[in-house]
Amino acid sequence: MADPATMPLIAVENLGVRLNTSRGPAQAVRGVSFALKRGETLGLVGESGCGKSVTALSLMGLLPDSAVVTGSIKLDGRELARLPDADYCGLRGNRISMIFQEPMTALNPMHTIGHQVAEPLRRHKKYSAGQARTEAIALLDRVGLPDPAKRIDAYPHQFSGGQRQRVTIAMALACEPDLLIADEPTTALDVTIQGQILDLIADLVEERGMSMILISHDLGVIAENVQRMMVMYGGTVVESGPTDEVFRRMGHPYTQGLFRARPKLGARKGTRLTTISGTVPELADLPAGCAFSERCPLVEDKCRAALPPMVEVGPAHVVRCVRTDVSMAAKVGALSA
Amino acid sequence: MSAPLTTSVDVPIAPHPLPAKTFWGRALRHRSFVLGGVLSLLVVASAALSLVWTPWSPYEIDIASKLRPPSAAHWLGTDTFGRDIVSLLLAGARATILVGIIAVSIGLTFGVCLGLIASAKRGWTEEIIMRFSDFTFAFPAVLSAIMLAAVAGPGMLTSIIAIGIFQIPTLIRLTRGSANAIWAREYVLAARASGKGAFRITIEHVLPNILSILIVQATIQFALAILAEAALSYLGLGTQPPQPSWGRMLNDAQTMLFQSPMLAVYPGAAIAIAVLGLNLLGDGLRDLFDPRLARER
Amino acid sequence: MSVFVLRRVLTLLATLVGASVIIFLVLDALPGNAAQMLMGADASADAVRALTVKLGLDQPLAVRYLQWIKGLVVGDLGNSYVYGTPVGSLIAERLVLTIPLAIMSMLITVTLALSAGIYTAANHNKLGDVGVMSLTQIGIALPNFWFAILLVLLFAVRLQWLSAGGFAGWEDGIWPGVKSLLLPSISLAVVQAAILARVTRSAVLEVLREDFVRTARAKGLGKREVLWSHVLRNAMIPVMTVMGLQFANLLAGTIVIENVFYLPGLGRLIFQSIANRDLIVVRNCVMLLAAMVVIVNFVVDVLYAFIDPRIKVHDL
Numbered sequence: 025m026a027d028p029a030t031m032p033l034i035a036v037e038n039l040g041v042r043l044n045t046s047r048g049p050a051q052a053v054r055g056v057s058f059a060l061k062r063g064e065t066l067g068l069v070g071e072s073g074c075g076k077s078v079t080a081l082s083l084m085g086l087l088p089d090s091a092v093v094t095g096s097i098k099l100d101g102r103e104l105a106r107l108p109d110a111d112y113c114g115l116r117g118n119r120i121s122m123i124f125q126e127p128m129t130a131l132n133p134m135h136t137i138g139h140q141v142a143e144p145l146r147r148h149k150k151y152s153a154g155q156a157r158t159e160a161i162a163l164l165d166r167v168g169l170p171d172p173a174k175r176i177d178a179y180p181h182q183f184s185g186g187q188r189q190r191v192t193i194a195m196a197l198a199c200e201p202d203l204l205i206a207d208e209p210t211t212a213l214d215v216t217i218q219g220q221i222l223d224l225i226a227d228l229v230e231e232r233g234m235s236m237i238l239i240s241h242d243l244g245v246i247a248e249n250v251q252r253m254m255v256m257y258g259g260t261v262v263e264s265g266p267t268d269e270v271f272r273r274m275g276h277p278y279t280q281g282l283f284r285a286r287p288k289l290g291a292r293k294g295t296r297l298t299t300i301s302g303t304v305p306e307l308a309d310l311p312a313g314c315a316f317s318e319r320c321p322l323v324e325d326k327c328r329a330a331l332p333p334m335v336e337v338g339p340a341h342v343v344r345c346v347r348t349d350v351s352m353a354a355k356v357g358a359l360s361a
Numbered sequence: 362m363s364a365p366l367t368t369s370v371d372v373p374i375a376p377h378p379l380p381a382k383t384f385w386g387r388a389l390r391h392r393s394f395v396l397g398g399v400l401s402l403l404v405v406a407s408a409a410l411s412l413v414w415t416p417w418s419p420y421e422i423d424i425a426s427k428l429r430p431p432s433a434a435h436w437l438g439t440d441t442f443g444r445d446i447v448s449l450l451l452a453g454a455r456a457t458i459l460v461g462i463i464a465v466s467i468g469l470t471f472g473v474c475l476g477l478i479a480s481a482k483r484g485w486t487e488e489i490i491m492r493f494s495d496f497t498f499a500f501p502a503v504l505s506a507i508m509l510a511a512v513a514g515p516g517m518l519t520s521i522i523a524i525g526i527f528q529i530p531t532l533i534r535l536t537r538g539s540a541n542a543i544w545a546r547e548y549v550l551a552a553r554a555s556g557k558g559a560f561r562i563t564i565e566h567v568l569p570n571i572l573s574i575l576i577v578q579a580t581i582q583f584a585l586a587i588l589a590e591a592a593l594s595y596l597g598l599g600t601q602p603p604q605p606s607w608g609r610m611l612n613d614a615q616t617m618l619f620q621s622p623m624l625a626v627y628p629g630a631a632i633a634i635a636v637l638g639l640n641l642l643g644d645g646l647r648d649l650f651d652p653r654l655a656r657e658r
Numbered sequence: 659m660s661v662f663v664l665r666r667v668l669t670l671l672a673t674l675v676g677a678s679v680i681i682f683l684v685l686d687a688l689p690g691n692a693a694q695m696l697m698g699a700d701a702s703a704d705a706v707r708a709l710t711v712k713l714g715l716d717q718p719l720a721v722r723y724l725q726w727i728k729g730l731v732v733g734d735l736g737n738s739y740v741y742g743t744p745v746g747s748l749i750a751e752r753l754v755l756t757i758p759l760a761i762m763s764m765l766i767t768v769t770l771a772l773s774a775g776i777y778t779a780a781n782h783n784k785l786g787d788v789g790v791m792s793l794t795q796i797g798i799a800l801p802n803f804w805f806a807i808l809l810v811l812l813f814a815v816r817l818q819w820l821s822a823g824g825f826a827g828w829e830d831g832i833w834p835g836v837k838s839l840l841l842p843s844i845s846l847a848v849v850q851a852a853i854l855a856r857v858t859r860s861a862v863l864e865v866l867r868e869d870f871v872r873t874a875r876a877k878g879l880g881k882r883e884v885l886w887s888h889v890l891r892n893a894m895i896p897v898m899t900v901m902g903l904q905f906a907n908l909l910a911g912t913i914v915i916e917n918v919f920y921l922p923g924l925g926r927l928i929f930q931s932i933a934n935r936d937l938i939v940v941r942n943c944v945m946l947l948a949a950m951v952v953i954v955n956f957v958v959d960v961l962y963a964f965i966d967p968r969i970k971v972h973d974l
Binding site: 492495496498499500501502504507508509510512588591592595596608611614615618619622625628629632633634636640641 | 669672673676681684685795796798799800801802804805807808810815822903906907910913914917918928929931932935937940944947948951952955
Binding site: 084116117118121126130148195196 | 891
């Protein structure tokens with residue numbers, strides 16, 4: 025076995041997920057590979073339907089029964105892909121935790137928040153009811169829920185969206201997981217709350233030395249919160265590298281499009297928002313070649329023929345494009361912005 | 362009484378107008394729609410056939426040939442009075458369909474009108490109509506029929522009125538629920554903004570949009586009415602002899618249970634086939650009108 | 659007690675009063691003279707008049723209605739026109755059969771329906787689901803009295819395990835009575851259970867799609883644990899609504915089923931009274947049944963508050 029100090033916490037190799045959708049089988053994720061060391065943070069960015077949430081759910085082993093997972097997911101060297109659900113249950117909420125997008129619906133309306141926060145403690149750490157309750161109060165206090173000892177017996181509907189997201193964070197952290205997956209944790213929240221929640225997550229990740237995968241469609245959120253990032257489109261990773269590096273020199277036409285399309289503060293009145301023409305392709309009928317070829321301004325025949333290979337354009341910075349010579353020359357990114 | 366509530370509390374979220382183009386193409390490939398359609402047609406055809414022809418007269422009593430086993434002359438044998446079972450079954454479909462259609466029409470007329478009014482007027486009117494609807498729930502068909510039979514005597518009219526009343530509250534709730542969903546739509550807001558009155562909006566926008574839901578429910582209500590009619594005529598509160606009816610046949614057969622058990626099987630099977638057919642037809646229609654819901658079910 | 663509970667109770671009372679008015683008007687006002695009906699068309703006018711006075715039917719409608727209501731409140735339902743005995747005790751004798759019958763069939767209904775509904779939802783779209791759902795589709799189509807006759811054919815005529823009808827009473831212990839109510843309650847329950855099973859299945863399936871189910875799974879709970887500790891309680895709300903509504907059908911069903919099995923319950927009493935023109939008994943029996951339906955649905959509404967923390971008792 026490899027030395028645990030250098031071995032990645034989680035290593036994903038050539039991950040593929042096929043889902044059964046109403047429009048037939050769809051390859052939701054193709055050839056996704058990455059590795060994450062303890063304490064490292066990774067961002068997944070892309071539009072809805074690009075496969076980022078499916079990737080996260082496959083790490084959690086929470087895909088629908090009909091989904092077919094290929095490739096390998098290793099946690100500390102242990103293969104997780106196609107692991108029986110009973111074994112997966114011992115990991116979920118214990119070593120890998122997840123925070124979801126919708127705090128309003130992610131909590132069971134029929135149970136008190138105390139019960140829901142205590143549930144993973146009782147299951148994984150076999151705490152007694154009393155121990156779990158004490159620990160739940162401490163957790164709720166840590167995530168900044170006011171007056172947790174008193175409010176622990178309240179029900180989810182008695183809390184605001186931001187408070188509920190704090191509760192789900194407490195729930196995810198209860199067993200001190202090694203890996204935290206946060207799937208658009210602030211998308212459903214008010215802008216003023218978003219920053220607080222992201223800061224809280226960042227503090228907790230640092231404090232506990234967790235690894236984190238942060239999923240967002242918002243380049244700004246990614247830029248400020250993770251060390252490395254992957255841009256996904258049509259189920260494939262189109263660009264990946266250290267966050268600073270990617271933002272400094274964007275290689276893929278899609279990443280550049282996302283960057284140009286972000287609304288900018290202080291833009292001159294009357295300036296049109298830049299958009300990426302066309303629409304996200306249905307996963308059920310993706311083109312054979314580059315998934316972005318339908319919308320790419322630089323498209324050539326060979327883009328449509330086969331999936332382009334990953335090209336290294338900088339230190340640990342790779343781009344899945346055959347036209348990086350042209351795209352990189354445009355110098356999109358913080359360099360030119 | 363045997364009338365079940367199938368969908369009385371369902372309030373559909375998004376009613377859809379009938380998608381026209383591929384309707385029949387999809388319909389013929391839909392299993393429960395086809396099976397339900399065939400069974401329902403079978404019952405209707407039996408009733409229609411009995412109007413012009415039955416193997417024997419369903420009224421003619423011939424004690425000499427009572428309780429005959431099935432034969433070439435009497436395909437399913439004869440009953441206690443020597444009447445031909447097949448002829449009775451065919452003619453029995455008539456009473457069932459007649460009572461069912463009239464009762465459901467009563468239910469639809471009152472239920473849909475009151476539901477639409479409740480939805481269009483809101484406020485006190487809605488409150489009163491809904492209280493009335495809750496109140497009517499306290500009177501299942503058997504209870505109304507008992508009261509009517511106690512004062513006016515049993516008969517087909519008694520069962521029609523009793524079943525009709527029993528149909529009303531379900532249809533009020535369904536109509537109001539789905540109409541309220543339409544009233545919340547943007548195009549209704551637009552129509553109101555352009556100064557159209559509640560009555561015109563109801564006729565032009567609300568009714569056409571909830572029609573598919575009402576058709577589906579009417580099919581299921583028809584099945585409930587058949588069950589109720591059978592129960593009432595079995596109890597002797599509904600269709601009276603010598604008019605043949607399935608429920609009555611079961612009542613007659615019960616006294617002969619030890620001698621000729623099969624007599625009790627045929628009419629019940631006829632009722633079950635009719636009800637099953639209509640329920641499947643209703644389910645099929647629901648799927649066809651709203652494929653999105655069908656997938657989720 | 660808050661204003662809202664009070665409002666709820668007032669609605670309940672108003673419904674009961676409304677029901678009593680309707681029942682009274684239909685049974686006592688429309689037919690004209692109950693005495694004439696009792697004695698037949700060829701009774702002498704003097705005899706009819708005498709009976710009218712004796713039964714108190716010469717009083718104005720409103721007076722008679724108020725007398726009835728007063729009687730209902732103090733528990734004096736008057737005397738049967740035919741037997742001369744108190745209606746209250748006539749009904750009480752029959753309830754000894756009808757109430758256990760209703761309770762037994764409700765218990766069977768709930769047991770069958772919840773297990774079938776949960777099983778099918780947990781095995782969504784698998785063979786077991788499709789099979790059980792087809793069975794329920796057939797179950798819904800069966801008239802309960804025909805199903806009862808089929809049960810008699812099988813268990814009484816063919817196998818001769820149980821008697822074809824009649825009631826053993828409670829004098830010789832619980833079992834003989836329960837045994838004679840077994841077939842009746844099963845035949846009542848199976849059809850209702852078919853409907854309730856479908857409601858349960860779709861309610862559970864709906865909750866299974868909720869986000870919090872995924873959250874619970876993400877905590878490491880197994881599918882079974884999530885079903886029992888998170889899904890069922892949420893799914894109970896629509897199931898309970900339908901259960902309350904089904905209770906009306908169940909009571910109505912006992913009237914029919916008692917006739918199939920020759921059980922001396924409330925249903926038989928009503929039919930004898932119709933045959934005897936004993937309208938005072940009919941009126942009180944119908945009122946009792948209607949009141950039970952209304953009260954059960956009121957209780958269901960109140961129970962929501964205990965199941966769902968989002969509904970506080972003061973919101974009712």
